[in-house]
Amino acid sequence: MKTITQTWIQTKITLTQAPSLAVPNQHGLTNISPATIKWMTYATTRLTRHIGNLEINTITPNHIADWQQHEMSRPITPNTANSYLRAIKVMFTRLQRNSTIGTNPAQPIDYWPEPTPTPKSISPAHYHTILATTTNPRNRAILAALWSTGCRLGGLISMRIDKIQTTHTDAGQPHHALYITEKGKNGKQKPRWVYSKGMEAIIIQTWLNTRPASRTPALFTIGSKKPRPLTKTAVSHLFHTIRQNNPNLIHANPHAFRHAFAIRNLDTGRDIALVSQWLGHHSPEYTAKIYAIRSEEELRRAYFSQL
Known part of the structure; x- marks a missing residue:
């Protein structure tokens, strides 16, 4: 044979x-x-x-x-x-x-x-510097959501606790899918899902665990006694404070986080x-x-x- x-x-x-x-x-x-x-x-x-x-x-x-x-x-x-x-x-x-x-x-x-x-973006090193100097759980979660999802400011404001789907890895790490609504082409409101994992998902989960009870379904709120939905003005104030505390981060704003998301994923x-x-x-x-x-x-x- x-x-x-x-x-x-x-x-x-x-x-x-x-x-x-x-x-x-x-x-x-x-x-x-x-x-x-x-x-x-x-x-x-x-x-x-x-x-x-x-x-x-x-x-x-x-x-x-x-x-x-x-x-x-x-x-x-x-x-x-x-x-x-x-x-x-x-x-x-x-x-x-x-x-x-x-x-x-x-x-x-x-x-x-x-x-x-x-476009102007935030480097990973600058992001971690900002995060390390931010102690408020809500503000940390805002930064984590912007960094991990790449959403626009309008999408961040639209996040709701009843529109989050959370799963866990075998190691117990959370993965979040968040349903948002943003202004799309021709100014029309466009709903879509965005995602968060890793350290950012843990930071968001920490906020979910400590978020004050409220009648509003908004994920991010203002105030502790009578929480109300987060506003664009409040986010602008947060980034104004960040820029004051970090003079070398003059371009720190929500859209710079969005640009960083795109660039690092393509890279x-x-x-x-x-x-x-x-x-x-x-x-x-x-x-x-x-x-x-x-x-x-x-x-x-x-x-x-x-x-």
């Missing part, structure tokens, strides 16, 4: 093939939008023009760093160069997760300093279509316009170019 021996031959994968191979996740499922694929492919084309169509396993951090230096020698802004790098980081992160590559050559490369960040390789839905945007293209490719001209060229 003959024994058939099967020999596996590792196929060489070049850089131009990488975007399509980054589409399936580690489970073999396609969970990425056409807009994200266009974004990754456009940035990959720019990278290929500079370093050549190399095998992806031969690409090193030095290749990526040299390419970034080249991009910044051109008449583009740091925001634009960072958007290209962010797309490459997303692509290699996905390739690493689905075991196409072993290491991510873009991971060690830092983004260019952006003189006046647009960790989240699909732009998914982030767009979490933010309540009407389309991934709108999200990309703000957070990925900052120039409208470049956004259009990347989306409609024949690649």
Whole structure:
């Protein structure tokens, strides 16, 4: 009886093939939008023009760093160069997760300093500084909700205790789903779910456990004797106090927390279509316009170019 021996031959994968191979996740499922694929492919084309169509396993951090230096020698802004790098980081992160590559050559490369960040956001370090100096349970929960959900101020005000769904992990950690209503496209009120987990969910749970009894269903209230729903003025006062106590945080406001939510999720390789839905945007293209490719001209060229 003959024994058939099967020999596996590792196929060489070049850089131009990488975007399509980054589409399936580690489970073999396609969970990425056409807009994200266009974004990754456009940035990959720019990278290929500079370093050549190399095998992806031969690409090193030095290749990526040299390419970034080249991009910044051109008449583009740091925001634009960072958007290209962010797309490459997303692509290699996905390739690493689905075991196409072993290491991510873009991971060690830092983004260019952006003189006046647009949109203005709060860094994780500044967020933790603010949280560490905030002792009031309600105020801590407000900050945690803004940070973990990415909701607008109107969405925060609309949160209700009877519209929260809480589950727990095997370790007993809470996960919250909060139903909110925000102003959407054309000024129409748009209901949706937002989510909180980790330390932020614990902080929200602490507030739920200590929240004064009240007839109002609002999650966040003002006053202890006769609690009433939280107002936008009260939140503005909270952030005014934060800015007074932290002079270097002149941009601290609810919308800066929203921008931080979007940026850190995109930086960790989240699909732009998914982030767009979490933010309540009407389309991934709108999200990309703000957070990925900052120039409208470049956004259009990347989306409609024949690649």
